[in-house]
Amino acid sequence: MSTALIILAAGKGTRMSSDLPKVLHPIAQAPMLAHTMMTGRALEPDHTIVVAGHEAEAVRSAVEDIDEQATVVLQTEQLGTAHAVDQARAVLKDYDGDVVVLYGDTPFLQADTIERMIAARTSADLVILGFEAADPARYGRLLMDGDSLERIVEFKDASDEEREITFCNSGLLACDAKLLFDLISKVGNANASSEYYLTDVVELARAEGRRVTAVACDESETLGVNSRADLARADAVFQSRARAELLELGVTLMAPETVYLSLDTIIGRDTVIEPNVVFGPGVTVESGALIRAFSHLEGCHVSRGAKVGPYARLRPGAELAENTHVGNFVEIKNAEIAEGAKVNHLTYVGDASVGKKTNIGAGTITCNYDGVMKHHTEIGANAFIGSNTLLVAPVKVGDDAMTASGAVITKDVEDGALAIARAPQVSKPGRARKLMDLLRAKKKKRGEDAS
Structure with a gap:
């Protein structure tokens, strides 16, 4: 199946307390973005699109070093994850294949996990990546009905019963390119942050009668870096x-x-x-x-x-x-x-x-x-x-x-x-004793003068 990757790398990473874009901070002496890009490269995608924002030129330079074939697009305002993905619309306007959305600050995702997401697309219109969380904390919960994903509930909106769910949202997804951008065009920003959230595409897809499912991975693959x-x-x-x-x-x-x-x-x-x-x-x-x-x-x-x-x-x-x-x-x-x-x-x-x-x-x-x-x-x-x-x-x-x-x-x-390229050795018989006596005498005189 034809695949394009969209890697979100526009955030500033305020908690890093750094002038360097978050995705350029090194893990194993390579930008964390390189880890994500190298994982994606194993899939031999038709397109790799990196969405840059904060310090975009630095991100662009790093992307060119990692993969000369990758495309960098600019998110001039950080208006949410759906808005970030939408910046790739022009590049993929005629693309007939799947899009997998990855995050530049999630460096441990494995290639076989992405392959399982793509494989799941054969029987679902939209695939979300989830994980069983040891401590669900404030993650969004994935509400499943069998193998069908009904909706994503954010922690703050979840009931006590829903908060007991440990299957959580990683934020990564796979979808047909045309469908994904169509869904994104319907995402609104009527929320406390006035941002366009990518997770809203699940509800929009369900409203259209689309089949949505979730694929599980090990929690360690979803480890994000924010500090x-x-x-x-x-x-x-x-x-x-x-x-x-x-x-x-x-x-x-x-x-x-x-x-x-x-x-x-x-x-x-x-x-x-x-x-x-x-x-x-x-x-x-x-x-x-x-x-x-x-x-x-x-x-x-x-x-x-x-x-x-x-x-x-x-x-x-x-x-x-x-x-x-x-x-x-x-x-x-x-x-x-x-x-x-x-x-x-x-x-x-x-x-x-x-x-x-x-x-x-x-x-x-x-x-x-x-x-x-x-x-x-x-x-x-x-x-x-x-x-x-x-x-x-x-x-x-x-x-x-x-x-x-x-x-x-x-x-x-x-x-x-x-x-042989050195000055010849010259020996002066008795000169060392005379020199040392002279130096000791000078030292003694200086001590007497100081007193």
């Missing part, structure tokens, strides 16, 4: 689920509760993750790798058998080939580390390529930035870079070449050569 506390809880829910999924897939998490994952983190089976590792956006770790404690990875690719950390930082553009070693207090940025190469201690490798089985000594720095431009360092295969070497880019060190410890390399080093 910083909600945001923290949502992130915790994501992390718990993502860790459990990794464990199920055969990844070892030595202390699962200390590992922080991003929405798009990919980790292969038989990889071991030690405690207190952070995965930023854009990380792929292949099978059989070892990520040691207190490492931070972002925008990088780690191949099979690689060892990273402890206390390593992989920044965007870091590419680690198979069986590489990146050790403690090493930072890799926009650099390729070839198979079997080792960068084990206290080193920065940025804007560089390191050849197969090359060893980078402790304290090595690729000096890649001149204050204006970034420059590339190329290190060949089987090279040995001595400890505390400074490689002033652009520069090339050839295959099987070596640099002496403490060298400052400013010129290319040919294959097989040893480069």
